[in-house]
Amino acid sequence: MAKVGLFVTCIVNTMRPEIGFASLKLLEQAGFEAEVPRDQTCCGQPNMNGGDKAGAKDLALRLAKLYAPYDYVVVPSGSCAGTIRTHYPDFFDESDAEGERVRALAAKTWELTSFLTDVAGMKEVEARFDGALAYHDSCAGLRELKVKQQPRTLLKSVEGLELKDLPDAEVCCGFGGLFCVKYPDVSGEMVRKKLADIEGTEARAVAMGDAGCMLNIEGALARKGSDIKVWHVAEVLAGLAK
Amino acid sequence: MTPPNDQHAPEMHVTSERFSENARHALDDKVLQGGLFIFAKGFTALREIGISQVPEFGDMRDRARDVKNHVLENLGDYLKQFEERVIANGGRVHWARNASEANEIIGRLCAEVNAKTVVKSKSMVTEELELNPHLEKQGIEVFESDLGEYIIQLRKEKPFHIVGPALHLTKEQVSDTFYEAHQRYGRTEKVTEKEALVREARIVLRERFKQADVGITGANFLVAETGSIALVTNEGNADLSATLPKHHIAVTGIEKIVPTLEDLGLFLRLLPRSALGLDTANYLSLYTGPKRDSDPDGPETFDIVLVDNGRSDMLGSEFQDMLRCIRCGACLNGCPVFTSVGGQAYGSVYSGPMGAVWTPALAGITHAANLPNASTFCGKCEEVCPVRIPLPNLMRHWREREFEKHYTPTGQRWGMGAWRWIAGKPALYRLASSMGGRVLRAMARKGWVKKLPGFAGGWTEMRDLKAPEGGSFLEQYEKGRRS
Numbered sequence: 001m002a003k004v005g006l007f008v009t010c011i012v013n014t015m016r017p018e019i020g021f022a023s024l025k026l027l028e029q030a031g032f033e034a035e036v037p038r039d040q041t042c043c044g045q046p047n048m049n050g051g052d053k054a055g056a057k058d059l060a061l062r063l064a065k066l067y068a069p070y071d072y073v074v075v076p077s078g079s080c081a082g083t084i085r086t087h088y089p090d091f092f093d094e095s096d097a098e099g100e101r102v103r104a105l106a107a108k109t110w111e112l113t114s115f116l117t118d119v120a121g122m123k124e125v126e127a128r129f130d131g132a133l134a135y136h137d138s139c140a141g142l143r144e145l146k147v148k149q150q151p152r153t154l155l156k157s158v159e160g161l162e163l164k165d166l167p168d169a170e171v172c173c174g175f176g177g178l179f180c181v182k183y184p185d186v187s188g189e190m191v192r193k194k195l196a197d198i199e200g201t202e203a204r205a206v207a208m209g210d211a212g213c214m215l216n217i218e219g220a221l222a223r224k225g226s227d228i229k230v231w232h233v234a235e236v237l238a239g240l241a242k
Numbered sequence: 243m244t245p246p247n248d249q250h251a252p253e254m255h256v257t258s259e260r261f262s263e264n265a266r267h268a269l270d271d272k273v274l275q276g277g278l279f280i281f282a283k284g285f286t287a288l289r290e291i292g293i294s295q296v297p298e299f300g301d302m303r304d305r306a307r308d309v310k311n312h313v314l315e316n317l318g319d320y321l322k323q324f325e326e327r328v329i330a331n332g333g334r335v336h337w338a339r340n341a342s343e344a345n346e347i348i349g350r351l352c353a354e355v356n357a358k359t360v361v362k363s364k365s366m367v368t369e370e371l372e373l374n375p376h377l378e379k380q381g382i383e384v385f386e387s388d389l390g391e392y393i394i395q396l397r398k399e400k401p402f403h404i405v406g407p408a409l410h411l412t413k414e415q416v417s418d419t420f421y422e423a424h425q426r427y428g429r430t431e432k433v434t435e436k437e438a439l440v441r442e443a444r445i446v447l448r449e450r451f452k453q454a455d456v457g458i459t460g461a462n463f464l465v466a467e468t469g470s471i472a473l474v475t476n477e478g479n480a481d482l483s484a485t486l487p488k489h490h491i492a493v494t495g496i497e498k499i500v501p502t503l504e505d506l507g508l509f510l511r512l513l514p515r516s517a518l519g520l521d522t523a524n525y526l527s528l529y530t531g532p533k534r535d536s537d538p539d540g541p542e543t544f545d546i547v548l549v550d551n552g553r554s555d556m557l558g559s560e561f562q563d564m565l566r567c568i569r570c571g572a573c574l575n576g577c578p579v580f581t582s583v584g585g586q587a588y589g590s591v592y593s594g595p596m597g598a599v600w601t602p603a604l605a606g607i608t609h610a611a612n613l614p615n616a617s618t619f620c621g622k623c624e625e626v627c628p629v630r631i632p633l634p635n636l637m638r639h640w641r642e643r644e645f646e647k648h649y650t651p652t653g654q655r656w657g658m659g660a661w662r663w664i665a666g667k668p669a670l671y672r673l674a675s676s677m678g679g680r681v682l683r684a685m686a687r688k689g690w691v692k693k694l695p696g697f698a699g700g701w702t703e704m705r706d707l708k709a710p711e712g713g714s715f716l717e718q719y720e721k722g723r724r725s
Contacts, residue, residue, distance in 0.1 A: 008715050008716075010675070012715060013675050013714050013715040013716055014675040014678050014679055014710060014714055014715075015679070015708075015710045016710065017710065017712060017713070017714060017715035017718055020715040020719070021715070021718075021723065021724070021725055024724060024725055025725045028725070036715075036716070036719050038668070038672075038716060038719070038720060039668035040668070040716075041664070041665040041666070041668055041671040042661065042665040042671075044662075044665070046658060046661060047658050047661065047662055048638070049619060049638060049641065050641060050645065050650065050654060050658045051638070051640075051641035051642040051643070051644050051645030051646070051650055052645055052655075052658045052659075052662065053642050053645075055658060055659070055661075055662035058662060058666065059662065059665055059666075062665075062666065090635075139618065139619070139620035139621055139622075140619075140621070142621075143620070143621035143622075143624070143625055144621065170622075171578055171620075171622075172578045172618050172620035172622070174578070174618065175618065176617070176618025176619060176620070177618075177619075178654065179615075179616070179617065179618045180700065180701060180704075181697060181698060181699075181700030181701050182615060182616075182700060183261075183262060183265065183615075183616050183700075184700040184701070184703040184704050185262070185265055185266050185269055185703075185704075186265050186269070186579055186582055186583055186616065187618075187700075187704060188703070188704035188705070189269050189582045189583075190578050190579075190582055190618075191704065191705065193582075215707065215708065216705065218708055219701070219704075219705030219706045219707050219708065220704065220705040222690055222705070222706040222708065223704070223705045223706050
């Protein structure tokens with residue numbers, strides 16, 4: 001049986017562990033036994049986007065070594081999966097032997113919902129969610145990995161769930177990693193627009209595929225005193241969302 | 243990129259250091275925000291409808307990218323061919339290494355014909371050069387003739403957008419501006435309706451066209467095989483600028499070249515669709531040399547000023563892809579940052595994603611570091627770019643240059659170094675993430691952190707932070723939890 005290594009990502013590890021456990025549950029439902037290598041740390045995305053190429057390269061090599069024993073690497077985040085799959089190969093020249101392992105890692109790395117549907121062939125999940133839910137397309141998953149229909153296909157199979165169309169679902173929420181602390185006013189305006197669109201759907205909750213966007217959107221909703229809930233798509237699909 | 247003290251170094255004045263301050267100002271401007279909202283929705287929809295009618299749009303983008311790449315790999319040859327054709331057609335080509343040289347050349351050409359009045363059509367390159375103040379210092383009166391450019395010239399503003407320079411203004415603002423500016427032409431009645439405002443601008447500008455000694459235009463494309471310049475406009479003012487005055491000067495960047503007329507056809511299909519969702523612009527004109535003996539009219543002289551100003555430094559660098567840009571503005575229209583703060587906040591005539599890559603190349607990364615940093619890398623710009631410029635990657639390359647040169651803010655630099663160090667030590671990483679969670683729980687009230695210290699305070703300026711419940715994932719996993 002194919003071996004899956006789950007890369008939980010920093011935000012999930014520290015801020016939202018439930019997403020990691022939801023991912024394990026879904027991988028099991030899909031027929032895979034997944035492991036979490038305990039020595040996993042960061043994929044290097046903050047360094048890559050902060051201009052520290054050497055730092056990002058170090059962490060890429062580290063991750064490639066750690067996940068070498070697995071057939072697949074699954075990540076419950078479009079932006080971390082995108083960093084590995086789309087950007088890692090650019091860190092090394094074609095001729096660079098050191099890059100071989102990293103290119104192999106990139107080729108076997110999948111965003112969670114894309115893995116479940118495109119690789120594992122899953123069409124439905126065993127889960128229940130009562131009420132209307134809007135889905136926001138997190139940018140990196142959408143544009144770097146073409147994650148669009150995969151989460152929607154699975155969400156539609158959740159019993160009791162009414163999937164709402166979110167206007168401008170593909171427009172950025174304003175998180176952007178360090179962007180949101182470096183340019184809080186601009187980021188604040190972007191998330192304000194996102195909240196207005198979410199509220200307009202009258203859904204009682206919104207789901208997405210990246211924990212960074214979640215922290216941003218739920219934090220802005222809380223500041224506003226809204227009771228709209230924010231879930232990671234894995235939590236909804238695993239039946240952990242209330 | 244450019245050695246210091248190089249007298250031919252690229253030049254462009256920017257106020258991009260003040261991006262955050264400008265952005266705050268723009269966000270507080272209710273009138274501007276109202277306009278931006280309509281702009282963001284409208285332009286995106288127009289483009290989507292426009293390209294949905296062309297099933298081969300994706301292939302066209304690939305071909306355009308390939309044509310431009312081919313030109314950039316052979317730029318010297320094509321520029322030489324273009325120059326030869328222009329001369330054969332009776333025109334002249336002038337080469338400007340930077341803004342000072344370009345302004346000096348254009349100033350000299352105007353002085354040679356004793357020009358008192360110059361009429362211009364919209365040209366971002368002349369905005370980049372700050373040509374107008376240069377000519378005005380020479381005692382020449384300069385009139386912009388594109389309606390948007392004319393309005394911002396009267397208001398002494400920088401363009402809001404590379405395609406729509408005055409899109410941020412309301413008709414009331416334009417009415418006030420015209421009322422004040424047009425008194426000198428004896429127009430003392432205040433007009434307020436849109437059509438009347440356009441009519442008034444037309445009447446005033448028509449006289450300037452007649453009076454002008456020199457017409458200055460940009461060029462959307464340069465055709466190497468014929469030595470022609472191509473102008474794409476919706477108002478027809480570029481054609482008046484190019485044909486009514488006795489002297490025509492076209493000013494543009496060296497990267498605007500396409501090999502053949504057939505290639506031009508491809509770009510003429512891409513540009514208006516990407517800009518405004520239109521299948522064609524109202525006016526597509528080719529100018530090839532001055533008036534011939536057999537022509538009933540046209541300019542007596544035809545001069546082309548080809549501007550480098552940092553472009554050849556980008557060639558062969560990690561920024562080369564940027565030179566494919568055809569200035570359609572699609573990346574601005576789609577950008578969630580641009581549509582939140584508008585063009586002026588960028589403090590550069592080139593704003594939005596294309597400006598975030600172009601500006602540091604011309605003004606230096608020290609002055610323009612905010613622009614490639616003020617992006618979430620959402621990727622919308624790359625998604626809509628008609629010549630497939632990987633804009634987020636290019637912005638990332640500027641952040642790398644900034645980091646290499648130690649311009650990255652010290653706190654951030656230190657933070658990234660510390661992060662890389664911790665991430666290389668898994669036991670320490672696990673400890674730090676568990677501790678981090680505990681600290682946040684201690685800081686939280688009813689599960690939410692309302693205020694974070696230092697750099698992280700940017701987060702809580704706008705939103706709360708939900709503290710994590712329970713231990714970190716790795717902590718719980720180690721204790722045997724599996725689902």
